[in-house]
Amino acid sequence: MSRYPFTTTIDVEALKRAHRIETVVSKYLPLMRKGSGHVALCPFHPDKHPSLRISPNLQIYHCFACGAKGDVINFVQEIEHCTFVEAVQKIAGGQFTAPAVPEPPLPDRRPLVCKLRTEQENAQFLASLLPYDPGDTALEAVYRAFGVGISPMCAYDRYKTPSLQRMMNRVIFPLHNAEGGLTGFAARRIGDQNPAIPKYLNTALSDGFDKSATLYGLHHALPEIRRTQTAYIVEGYKDALALHAAGITNCVALCGTAFTPQQVDILCSQARQLYLVLDGDVAGLSAAVRIQMALRDRITCHKIRLDKGLDPDELFRRVGAVGLRAYIGVF
Numbered sequence: 001m002s003r004y005p006f007t008t009t010i011d012v013e014a015l016k017r018a019h020r021i022e023t024v025v026s027k028y029l030p031l032m033r034k035g036s037g038h039v040a041l042c043p044f045h046p047d048k049h050p051s052l053r054i055s056p057n058l059q060i061y062h063c064f065a066c067g068a069k070g071d072v073i074n075f076v077q078e079i080e081h082c083t084f085v086e087a088v089q090k091i092a093g094g095q096f097t098a099p100a101v102p103e104p105p106l107p108d109r110r111p112l113v114c115k116l117r118t119e120q121e122n123a124q125f126l127a128s129l130l131p132y133d134p135g136d137t138a139l140e141a142v143y144r145a146f147g148v149g150i151s152p153m154c155a156y157d158r159y160k161t162p163s164l165q166r167m168m169n170r171v172i173f174p175l176h177n178a179e180g181g182l183t184g185f186a187a188r189r190i191g192d193q194n195p196a197i198p199k200y201l202n203t204a205l206s207d208g209f210d211k212s213a214t215l216y217g218l219h220h221a222l223p224e225i226r227r228t229q230t231a232y233i234v235e236g237y238k239d240a241l242a243l244h245a246a247g248i249t250n251c252v253a254l255c256g257t258a259f260t261p262q263q264v265d266i267l268c269s270q271a272r273q274l275y276l277v278l279d280g281d282v283a284g285l286s287a288a289v290r291i292q293m294a295l296r297d298r299i300t301c302h303k304i305r306l307d308k309g310l311d312p313d314e315l316f317r318r319v320g321a322v323g324l325r326a327y328i329g330v331f
């Protein structure tokens with residue numbers, strides 16, 4: 001039994017005023033701000049560049065590539081393959097069914113299980129981590145979800161593996177493959193007091209960790225990357241955590257590498273467009289240009305410039321989740 005039997009004439013104009021097109025479309029597709037409107041990858045043709053424009057002023061959508069256009073009701077009709085009356089019912093009832101995105105296979109370059117040699121020791125190491133305070137309560141839940149912690153110096157004697165021993169008294173970022181299997185650890189020195197010691201240490205290649213095939217946060221980010229066909233790339237672990245804390249969960253970090261062919265393969269197999277959110281310094285900008293050049297024939301790649309000297313982690317701490325989303329242009 002329908003909630004809206006339509007035995008009487010409904011006021012379509014009132015419905016459209018109450019349910020703005022940008023809000024309804026955003027239930028199906030991630031929108032990016034552009035000028036006075038929004039753009040998205042068009043769901044009505046195989047779109048590689050965001051061709052779909054949504055105009056909040058005119059309350060219409062229009063794809064410049066395939067010509068699809070109309071109002072909010074037409075959009076729901078098209079994307080849900082339903083009648084006008086059914087579309088009105090869905091809009092009025094807020095019952096949207098986002099089309100399922102098939103899961104593309106990942107490139108088969110690396111084993112699906114953890115290669116770390118000393119699994120028991122690694123599990124023990126993970127369990128020994130002390131809670132890490134990221135210095136902003138809005139970041140705490142994501143740091144916990146990603147298992148970030150501090151390795152206590154007093155546990156040093158428990159480990160035989162030198163690469164674990166080296167990591168004591170550091171901030172530990174556990175690293176996983178796409179399936180969520182533990183593949184290694186990154187260990188950041190605490191604070192910046194002693195520049196004589198290395199800022200980051202990684203699990204050694206001899207212990208089975210391949211930095212060049214790792215994207216930090218990939219297993220957390222994959223569902224949203226697949227749903228939106230879009231991935232955000234940042235440089236550092238903390239930058240990825242900041243985007244996730246801001247609700248931009250289709251974000252991965254490069255883990256201190258230049259973009260490697262393995263990383264490119266993984267992302268190109270899962271997404272149709274990438275957003276590079278690299279640091280606003282010279283190194284970050286030249287890295288972005290290099291990456292864009294390397295990817296130009298394979299995937300649409302956009303650059304988001306941060307102000308000089310700013311990275312996403314710093315930005316989150318200054319302007320919070322809402323500010324970071326606005327800065328990056330996520331609707």
Ligand SMILES: [Zn+2]
Nearest residue numbers: 042045063066
């Ligand atoms: Zn189109």
